[in-house]
Amino acid sequence: MSGPDSEQQPDGNGLAMAVLNAVQHPVIMVNEAGFIAFANWEAESFFGASASHLARHKFSNFIPFGSPLLTLIEQVRESRAAVNEYRVDLSSPRLGADKLVDLYVAPVTSEPGAVVVVLQERSMADKIDRQLTHRAAARSVTGLASMLAHEIKNPLSGIRGAAQLLESSVPDEDRALTRLICDETDRIVSLVDRMEVFSDERPVDRVALNIHSVLDQVKAVAAAGFARHIRIVENYDPSLPPVFANRGQLVQVFINLVKNAAEAVGQRPDGEIMLTTAYRPGIRLSVAGTRDKVSLPLEFCVHDNGPGVQADLLPHLFDPFITTKTNGSGLGLALVAKIIGAHGGIVECDSQGHRTTFRVLMPASKDLSDDDPPRE
Secondary structure, three states, X not given: OOOOOOOOOOOOOHHHHHHHHHOOOOEEXXXXXXXXXXXXXXXHHHHOOOHHHHHOOEHHHOOOOOOHHHHHHHHHHHHOOOEEEEEEEOOEOOOEOOOEEEEEEEXXXXXXXXXXXXXXXXXXXXXXXXXXXXXXXXXXXXXXXXXXXXXXXXXXXXXXXXXXXXXXXXXXHHHHHHHHHHHHHHHHHHHXXXXXXXXXXXXXXXXXXXHHHHHHHHHHHHHHOOOOOOEEEEEOOOOOOOEEEOHHHHHHHHHHHHHHHHHHHOOOOOOEEEEEEEEOOOOEEXXXXXXXXXXXXXXXXXXXXXXXXXXXXXXXXXXXXXOOOOOOOOOHHHHHHHHHHXXXXXXXXXXXXXXXXXXXXXXXXXXXXXXXXOOO
């Protein structure tokens, strides 16, 4: 199928082509000779070529040599039965890195020897899977927080009160011990107070917000405090539509993310944090607490050039109590996941070498339809 900048293919019903172009996954048809006879717009984007260009070359020219996809195509031709294959690596210099896909290959009954191939990029599926995991983790912390608030804070108040009474009657050399009891009970109460945030299930009060105004506030706070020694740069899309969110909670999210980036960069002389915004249509996800599905076209990122995140830690980074900091509680990123999840969004972390990116995908203001483009 031809895209906006390619030639119109002559074959196919107009309605069928429109439907296939609306599919958010690459769809191609490989004919008996091994040439690409059809490609929808997503396929053009995936392979980095127009449909007319794809049609002039064999499909094997566009995928890695010896790819199992070619074997699957032959298998479907011989058996005339559809096949599913999961987590097939199509990474190559032509297609780029991290091209892990799920495949559906089926015969085309009206075209002898032809097969249709549907590719679903695992990066998208994994994002949604991990987001659902993050929400489940946040719900488990919600129950734990409620229990801790009721069952721990009251006894701690009694312990602290008793220690204060003892402090006035014990010898001077023992007062350090009573002071230690008070300090440690205060520290535990502070931790429980932080966890109580997870048990707040009140509806989020959201309005249309300019994300750049939020990020400017976060940058000002960071530059005046925890990130004053780090260069913070911006790369914003000025035409971005408003985000539908709660301002206070978004400020909290990005302060957590920028602080996390600042701690990763540390005292590096070339330390840098970059804030970026962009319009990325295509992802849809259910809003927490409703049956509605929304598009998540707004992408907000916090990049840093710190040492990166360990590969074995990445899948669990937003789980509660997961931290690499000596005195960390592991609740900061879990809270980020809860807030963004409550807004119907996704938060992800990508880390390769000395480059870490926390990516937040969120819905635009509900005053805009899912198909509205960014404002010019």
